[in-house]
Amino acid sequence: MPRDQTVCKYCGVSYLTLHEFKVMEDKVKAMEKEIKVYKGSLEREQRLQAELQALHHELERCRAESESKTERIKTLTVELKTKQEEMKTVKADLQYFQEEKEAAYKQSQVLRTTLEHHCSTLSKAVSLFPFIRSELDSIKEVISTNMESFAAMKEEIFRQIKAMSKEALTEIPKLNQRLAKSQRENESLQEKVKHLSEVADTVELKTQQLQTSLQQGNELQSRCRELQKETLDLTNQVETAGLQLQKVTAEMEHYKKLLLVKSTELDVCQNELKKIKYENGIAESRLTKELKEKEESLLVCQQVCKHLQEEVAEKERREEDLKRRTGRSESELETLKALLGQTEQEVLMLKQERELLKSRTEQLQETLRQKVQSEDSWRDKLEMDLAKGEARHKEAILKVREEARVELELERQKQQELITKYQREHEELQQKIPGLISSATKSLRMEMEILEKKLQDAQMKVAEKDGDKEKEIQSLKRLISELEFQLTMEKSNNESFLDKLRKEIKHKSDELEKLTQEKTQLIHSLSQVQEEVGTGPRKCLVIFPWRHVISKTIQRSVTRKSIEMQRFLRQIHLHFLNMVHHKRCELLIRQMLKLVLHRKIYY
Secondary structure, eight states: OOHHHHBOTTTOOBHHHHHHHHHHHHHHHHHHHHHHHHHHHHHHHHHHHHHHHHHHHHHHHHHHHHHHHHHHHHHHHHHHHHHHHHHHHHHHHHHHHHHHHHHHHHHHHHHHHHHHHHHHHHHHHHHHHHHHHHHHHHHHHHHHHHHHHHHHHHHHHHHHHHHHHHHHHHHHHHHHHHHHHHHHHHHHHHHHHHHOSTHHHHHHHHHHHHHHHHHHHHHHHHHHHHHHHHHHHHHHHHHHHHHHHHHHHHHHHHHHHHHHHHHHHHHHHHHHHHHHHHHHHHHHHHHHHHHHHHHHHHHHHHHHHHHHHHHHHHHHHHHHHHHHHHHHHHHHHHHHHHHHHHHHHHHHHHHHHHHHHHHHHHHHHHHHHHHHHHOSTHHHHHHHHHHHHHHHHHHHHHHHHHHHHHHHHHHHHHHHHHHHHHHHHHHHHHHHHHHHHHHHHHHHHHHHHHHHHHHHHHHHHHHHHHHHHHHHHHHHHHHHHHHHHHHHHHHHHHHHHHHHHHHHHHHHHHHHHHHHHHHHHHHHHHHHHHHHOOOSHHHHHHHHHHHHHHHHHHHHHHHTTOHHHHHHHHHHHHHHHTOOOHHHHHHHHHHHHHHHHTTOOOO
C-alpha cells in the first residue's frame, strides 16, 4: 500500500496502529465486560455457596434421619430378635405342653391299664359268680335233697309212729288183760315153782338170760356211742356249712369293697381326665390367644417394616436427588472455581499484558515519535512485535483452556467414580434390606406355618385322644353299669338265699338243741334204767309182751325200709331187755310216744 493510505497527513500516525489500538480497546472493553460478568459470578458463587451450605445442612439432616432410621431398623431388628426369642419360648412352651400331654397320655394309658386290670378282675369275679352260683345251687340242691329226704323220713317216721301208737293203743288193754292173766299165772307158777325141784334149771336159765342181757347192754352202749358220733358228725357238717356260708359272705363283702374301691378309682380317673381336658382347653385357648397376638404383632411389624421401607426408599430418593444436586452444584462450583481461577489468572495475565502493552505502547509511542522522526522502518518492527505478542497471547490462552479442560475432565471422572461407588453401595444396601426383611418375614412365616401345623396336629391328636377316651369311658361306664346291675341282682339273690339258709340253719340249730336235750334226757333215763337192771324171773315175764310189740314194730319198720327207725327200736328193745320194773318201761314208752306225736324226734 502507498504511504498516503497508511499514514495520516497531518499528524503522521499510521492507520494500522490506530486500527490495532481500536482493536485493543475493543478487547479491553470485552475484558471489562467479562470482568463484570466474573464479578456477578462471585455473587453467584456466594449464592451457590449458601445453597451448598443449605445442601450440606440437608445432607446432615438426611444423615441424621438415616442414622435415626438405622437406629429404628436396629430397634426393629432387636424387636424381631425378641419376637423370635418369644417364638422360641412359645415353641418351648409348646414342647412343654406336648410333654405334659405325653405325660397325661402316659398317665391315661397307665390308668387304662389299671382299668383293664380291674375290668379283668371284675370279669374274673363275674366269671366266678356262675361257679359260685353253681356251688350255691349245688348246695341248695344238696340241702333241698336232704330236706326232701328228711321230710320223707319225717313223714315215714310219723306214719310209723302213728301206726305204732294206734296198734299200741289197741293192744294196751289186751296187754293189760294179758298182764293180769300172766300175773295170776305167774303167782300160780311161783307157788308151783316153790314146790318144784327144778329151781336149778330156772337159775341156770336166769344166769344165761342175765349174760345175754349184759351183752345186749354192751351192744346198746356201743350203739349209743355210734349215735353220739353220728350226732357229732352232723354238728361238724352244720359247722362246716356255717363256715362256708361265712366264707361266702366274707367273699361277697370283699367283692363289694373291691367294687367300691374300683368305683372310687373310676371317679378319680374321670376327675383327672376332666382336669386334663380343662387344662388342655386352657392351654389351647392361651396358645391361640398368644398366636393371635403374635400374628397381630407380626402384621404390625410387617406394616411398620413396609412403612419404614417406603420411608427409607423416599429418603434414599431424596438422598439421591440431594447427592445429584450436590454433585451438580459441586461440579458447577468446581468448574466455577476453576473458571474463576482461570479468569483470575487470565485477568492477571491480561493486566500484566495490559501494563506491558501500556508500557510498550508508551515505549512504542516514544520510539515511534523518535523513529517517525528518524526512520520509516519502525512500522515493520511494530507489526512483527504485535504479531509475536498476539501469537504468544493466543498460545497462552490455548494452554490455559487445555489445562482447565484436562483438570475438569479429571475431576469429573473422580466425581463420577465416587458417585458410581456411592450408587453401588446404595444399590447393594437397597438390595440387602428387602432381602433381609423378606428373609426375616419368610422365616417368621415359615415358623408361624410350622407352629400352626403343629397346633393343628396337636389339636387333632387331642381331639382324637379325647374321642377315644370318651368312647372308652362310655364303654367302661356301660360295662360298670351292667356289672353293677348284675352284682345287685346277684346280691339280692344271694341275700335272699342267705336269709333262707340262715333261717333254715337257725331252725335246724333249734331242732338240734332240742334233740340234744332229748338225747341227754334219754341217756339219763337209760343210765337210770341200767342202774335199775336186776336179776329174777319177773324180768322176762314183765318184758315179754313189750318185747313182742317191739319186735312187731321192728318187722313193720323193715317192711317200710326205715333203717334208722329199725336201729332206734332195736336199741329200745335192748334197753327194755335190761329193765326190771314194767312201770318204768311204760313211762319210757309213753314219753317216746308223746315225743313222736309232737314231732320232736327226727332221724
